[in-house]
Amino acid sequence: MKYELRPLTLADADKLYEFYQTIPASENGAANKAFGLTKPQFIEWIKQKEKSARGLDVRDDRVAATTYVLYVDDVPVGRSNLRHYLNAALEQDGGHIGLSVAPQYRGRGYSKILLHETLKRAKEKGINPVLVFHFADNIPACKMSESVGGKLMEERFQEKRGRLIRKYAFDTSLLD
Numbered sequence: 001m002k003y004e005l006r007p008l009t010l011a012d013a014d015k016l017y018e019f020y021q022t023i024p025a026s027e028n029g030a031a032n033k034a035f036g037l038t039k040p041q042f043i044e045w046i047k048q049k050e051k052s053a054r055g056l057d058v059r060d061d062r063v064a065a066t067t068y069v070l071y072v073d074d075v076p077v078g079r080s081n082l083r084h085y086l087n088a089a090l091e092q093d094g095g096h097i098g099l100s101v102a103p104q105y106r107g108r109g110y111s112k113i114l115l116h117e118t119l120k121r122a123k124e125k126g127i128n129p130v131l132v133f134h135f136a137d138n139i140p141a142c143k144m145s146e147s148v149g150g151k152l153m154e155e156r157f158q159e160k161r162g163r164l165i166r167k168y169a170f171d172t173s174l175l176d
C-alpha cells in the first residue's frame with residue numbers, strides 16, 4: 001500500500017470533485033463545505049482554500065488553514081483541515097484539525113494514517129501542542145486519536161449540541 005498526504009490544489013480538481021460528493025456535508029462536527037457544489041463552484045472553493053493555506057483573504061472570524069487529501073494507491077480516501085492557529089472559539093471547540101474518511105473507505109485504518117500525516121504537517125509548521133475535539137460518543141474518532149498518541153485533556157458537556165465533547169492534545173515533538 002502506498003499512501004501520500006497532499007495539499008488540496010486546483011490541479012487535482014477533476015480527480016477530487018466526485019470524491020468530495022461522497023463525503024457527507026456534516027457529520028459529528030466535521031463539515032464538508034464542498035458537498036453539493038457544482039463543478040464551477042467547487043473550483044472556486046478550491047481557489048479559496050488555496051488562498052487560506054497561504055494566509056490570504058481570511059475572514060475575521062476564521063483562521064488560515066491548509067486542506068489535505070490522503071491518497072492510498074493514488075485514490076483519494078480522506079481529507080483533513082489543519083488550522084494554522086486557534087482563535088478563542090476554536091480553543092473551546094474545533095481545535096486544529098478536522099478530518100473525515102469517505103464512507104466507502106472506513107474501517108481500514110486510514111483515519112490513523114490521515115491524522116498522523118496531518119500531525120507531521122502541523123509539526124513542520126511549528127504547531128505544538130495540536131488540539132483535536134471529538135464527541136465522546138464518536139467511538140472511531142476517539143479511538144483514532146488515542147491510537148495516534150492523543151492525550152485526553154478534558155471531557156465536558158456541550159450545551160448547544162447536548163453532547164459530551166472531548167479535547168485531545170498531541171505533542172508534535174514526539175512524532176517521527
Ligand SMILES: CC(C)(COP(=O)(O)OP(=O)(O)OC[C@H]1O[C@@H](n2cnc3c(N)ncnc32)[C@H](O)[C@@H]1OP(=O)(O)O)[C@@H](O)C(=O)NCCC(=O)NCCS
Pocket residue numbers: 027028029030097098099100101102105106107108109110111112113133134138139140141143144147
Ligand atoms: C472518524 C473517522 C475519521 C474514522 O475513520 P476510519 O478510517 O473508519 O477509522 P479507522 O479504520 O482508522 O479506525 C480508527 C479506530 O476506530 C476503530 N473503529 C473504526 N470503526 C469503528 C466502529 N464502527 N466502531 C467502533 N470502533 C471503530 C478502529 O478499530 C480503530 O481503533 P484502533 O486504533 O483501536 O484499532 C470516520 O468514521 C469519519 O470520517 N467519520 C465522520 C467524520 C468524523 O467523525 N470526524 C472526526 C471528528 S473531526
